[in-house]
Amino acid sequence: MTEASTMRIAFLGLGHMGLPMAQNLVAAGHEVHGFDLMPAAIEAAQAAGIPVAASGADAVADADVVITMFPAGRHVIDAYRTELLAAARPGTLFIESSTIAVDEARAAHALALAAGHRNIDAPVSGGVVGAENGTLAFMVGGSDEDFAAALPVLEVMGKRIVHCGGPGLGQAAKVCNNMVLAVSQIAVAEAFVLGERLGLEHQALFDVVSQASGQCWSITTNCPVPGPVPTSPANRDYQPGFAGSLMAKDLGLALQAIEQTSTDARMGRLAQQLYAAYADGEGATRDFSGIITDIRDGRV
Template sequence: MSSTDKKVSTVAFIGLGHMGAPMAANLVRAEYTVRAFDLVPAALEAGVTAGAEAAASAVEAVTGADLVISMLPAGRHVLGLYEDILGAARPGTLFVDCSTIDVADARAVHALAEGRGMRCLDAPVSGGVVGAEAGTLTFMVGGGGEEFAEALPLLDVMGKKVVHCGAAGSGQAAKICNNMILGVSMIAVSEAFVLAESLGLSHQALYDVASTASGQCWALSVNCPVPGPVPASPANRDYRPGFGAPLMAKDLGLAANAVRAGGVHAELGLRAAEMYAAYAEGRGADEDFSGIVRVLREDSGKAAE
């Protein structure tokens, strides 16, 4: 039986944070047996409430599982986890890492798994907590074609768009490139609104023009950084995060690392990384990434003094 013919029924899910918990819950609703683990007791309890089976450890979670999904904060956490659990899995088990990590770390994870007789995909996501809860995430997947086909039914449960981007590390490459576009565009949209304010142009007027003209983009039409024009945007909830500024700072930092390593001239991407790092370390620590508009507004006021 080829790997693409395998029937996945039991899934180990490691990492039940804001993204992992609703992703695991969607798998439970699709009638997969989900054996879950998280170092944080409250997070594990949330997984159990959603119908997952609690494991006493990550090793216990992966023992006998057909497929392993991880959703962790950084590359070092994924590498450390794999060092601990690869020996407990059945030979040939497919590991799917949905964390957002450095491309080099993702390739190291693949090499580590394959060196222990396992198979691996990097499959970071876009769509935030709302997408995780609704099962409408976008998955960007790197790894082999057979492995992709095997994981696809589960990824389809958790997302609405699943793209096989190429070989090992390609999913992470797509993720950081996409989020570099998003970070730069959010700053550009925010600067435009602050400029509009200084010119006496209302938020609604600028939105009505730009949202149907060449300035249209996701940062404007879905996550508009000012209150009013898009009722569902975080700006109307005092910038409570949908996608937090620290997460944007992390992703732009990964993009900046790749830019420097590749010798790429990406002035705007590097500047956006600097701006979001500063914002996330200050008032943006608990805010949506669109809240950077307030920093730009304050800096503009200081410059005008």
């Protein structure tokens, strides 16, 4: 592999998260070649100065590192099988940063190894703001050697990179983290609705909880009511951020893992049900913290 400052990186999936991640790689001096199936994403990438290849196969040819950021596991497996692995040079490092099921991550890992490549799963947390600022958290599954090889690239895009263990365990950490996040966001939303009905001002409740034992990211960063946290989605009409449809998808993966492991996770199951209902309505395109409006109005 070439030196970290001159890596050739293929970045596939240039959506709301992928594009700013790719831009940070360019800003760090890497040669980035992108690809996306969506015309709007291609146009945005070209406007940002990122060369876009004619196909995924063209993007990965001669790449040192291939980063994928796709909507679902089936897209990852299909892309690996149909073009990416065959088009890449032997020994290419594949960094799979989509949020997919643990067994899908392990299947992708096995496909990459069988084709003579290296692979880690490295899902992210931190949303669009984290992607733009290069402060994402990466949860990584893979060998020690492949983690070490990927670290210089991940450090450009993220502030905290944790090696969680072998293949698939980055996705395991991600699904557990997002289950906690969903449960806490619902709890914070319910607390603000209860506070409203008891006559508490939003700022007063925030001032207490944000400095007390109820303190969590869902209130200090993603506060679901306008005012207390000026940068929260609540102050921009719940524009995501992290859309409710994506949280519903991630909780579907959590539910799958809960059932596969026979885990008694009643709060996780309930969170999945609430976010599935939220995503069926306006929540499909609103930030996941906007579930407070459905809780307030009794729609979930």
